[in-house]
Amino acid sequence: MNPESLVVCDDVARTYGTGPAAVVAVHGSSCIVGSGARIAIAGPSGSGKSTLLHLMAGLERPTRGTVSWPALGSGDERAQDIGVVFQSPSLIPALDVSENTALPLVIAGVAEPDRAQRVAEALALLGIDQLAGKLPEEISGGQAQRVAVARVLAQRPRLLLADEPTGQLDRAAGQRLLDALLDATDHLAAALVVTTHDKAVIERLETRWTMHEGRLHTTIAPAVPS
């Protein structure tokens, strides 16, 4: 059975700036992320990994080519279906862990008691339910990154895109975060795409793609549907 295509990138390119100052962050790259995929995108700093992830998330528009989400909704529905974990947790200092986790649900208009239930489930999945009442300044960097993941999981996304989620953690904390990410994506039956420099992270994911100077190299040549 073919997995559903959550994201299809067809010859996408993204250039920043114009004229002599233009930087081509992503050259024509094509890929398909199917349901249930576990994909690492590895590559050196500046190779275009974050830009590609942002294109997959719909946070950036390609300057060439197309990104489509055949199996996801559109508009607000798609925004809920795609969860993005950024390199730094970016928690709101005045809100406690529980309130930070709930914030995207508040913005999306998810009402109580569903909201509280989703937040409790996400914090439990990440093993940080005991931190619910703490402020960001009272928790460690590794715990803050877990909160950032919980905040995304509370959306119950079908596609989780994580941009170097372990980049600011030591190896042990990075592995624990990855364990939690893999457990959570299993629990939600979501697909996972992780950009990383970290070999220990790459080895944990079944599918390994690489980026080099803005070009994506997938393990299997993608067959983009016409």
Ligand SMILES: Nc1ncnc2c1ncn2[C@@H]1O[C@H](COP(=O)(O)OP(=O)(O)OP(=O)(O)O)[C@@H](O)[C@H]1O
């Ligand atoms: N908003 C932007 N404006 C101008 N140039 C940008 C912008 N974002 C990225 N770039 C450039 O595009 C190229 C690719 O950057 P990108 O952040 O996608 O790479 P990366 O592989 O994720 O790097 P890292 O691993 O260091 O995060 C780099 O040369 C970068 O300087």
